[in-house]
Amino acid sequence: MQLFRVLAPALVLGLVIAQPARALTLLRDPDIENALRQLAAPVLKAAGLSPTRTNILVIDDRRLNAFVVDRDNIFIHSGLLLKMDSPEMLQAVIAHEAAHIANGHLVRRPVAMRNARTAAGIGVALAAAAGVAGGNAQAAGALALGASSTAQRLFFAHTRAEESSADASSVRYLVRAGVDPQGAVAVMDIFRGQEALSVGRQDPYARSHPLSADRYRVIKRLADANAGKASGNRSADYWFARAKGKLSAFQRAPKWTLTRAGESGFRDVALMREAIAHHRQSQMGRALRALDQAIALRPDDPYFYELRGQILMENRHFGQAAASYGRAVNAAPRDALILGSYGRALLAQGQYDKALRVLSQARDRDGRDSRVMRDLGVAYAKTGNRGMASLVTAERYALQGRLGDATVHATRASDMLPRGSGGWHRAQDVLSAAKSVSR
Secondary structure (H helix, E strand, O other): OOOEEEEOOOEOOOOEEEEOOEEOEEEEOHHHHHHHHHHHHHHHHHOOOOOOOOEEEEEOOOOOOEEEOOOOEEEEEHHHHHHOOOHHHHHHHHHHHHHHHHOOHHHHHHHHHHHHHHHHOOEEEEEEEEOOOOOOOOEEEEEEEEOOHHHHHHHHOOOHHHHHHHHHHHHHHHHHOOOOOHHHHHHHHHHOOHHHOOHHHOOHHHHHOOOOHHHHHHHHHHHHHOOOOOOOOHHHHHHHHHHHHHHHHHHOOHHHHHHHOOOOOOHHHHHHHHHHHHHHOOOHHHHHHHHHHHHHHOOOOHHHHHHHHHHHHHOOOHHHHHHHHHHHHHHOOOOHHHHHHHHHHHHHHOOHHHHHHHHHHHHHHOOOOHHHHHHHHHHHHHOOOHHHHHHHHHHHHHHOOOHHHHHHHHHHHHHHOOOOOHHHHHHHHHHHHHHHHHO
């Protein structure tokens, strides 16, 4: 699937912290998210968290940061992911954020949110997002918080006591998971000296996670005390190379990628990176040849077929794209991002009924993807169901915090859908949420 940017919906589902004229956005890619799941799973299990429930999501931001806003989502900036040199460093970041969840540091977030609201002078918009993952027909809260950079720091900032607690817990989790805790020391090395800089020059991570020489000494002592308790993990090396390699191939210049494609030592990853670089240079034939070689090495890998579908889709070969996406769906039938791409290709082919079924599955598994919501609205319209088209459009606008537009479409859906039906009730949820915010 395309590595694409979407407005990051805040949840009870997530949180959007908008700086003036700027909002955080998610980078959604099924391959990268799968690789991060593989890396995070042993650490999350060690922390007593569910690897299937806790999402590791990438924020499109070159600055270095990672944060949590609820129990179900850990956010990592793309800049921090690209800065990491080893899987142990990335797993140390995940372990630290997991510790904030496991140690109950989020219980003070409502107070922090009120402080952020006061500092920003903007407030909170509560939007309805009906039918989130799992097919729940009841509206779920989508929280969009407008905030200045000062408010963002207030909201995300942890106390020094919380940081010390998370440091100690994260090292325990790493050791329990068989991960070398020296990765945590390497992460701290990146930010050493930040406390001496003015606030405006510090990385966001240093502002939200208070640093000190004492913290560094303590975490180094903890890591040294557990030296030799973990061995190298070739699987972790592979998934780290996969995540960082794909992200960098899309975010760095193609020429840069081609000169460094094989640096990870994994042939299929090198071929994938070459394919992306050639694709970005509008060389579809070379891109597909490189990717087909990667597929030959891993013939059951759904994410290489998904990337193949993206390349074909963006070159307007819709039929071939749908076939590649179909292979990906067969190998990973529960991946919402792959389902969404498959539905989009079917829609481009004019297979509206099939696209509607596939896109509905994608939305039921992950209600955060506004592109799926948009495509689903088109599919409903193309199949003659204007009421449902208006409903999912209303929900998409509500998810983005555009409550005025959501109200218009929810009202339209209410007029067209049978009174008392599930869709009609979902439209009422949107209208009720919009009305409560406008008071």
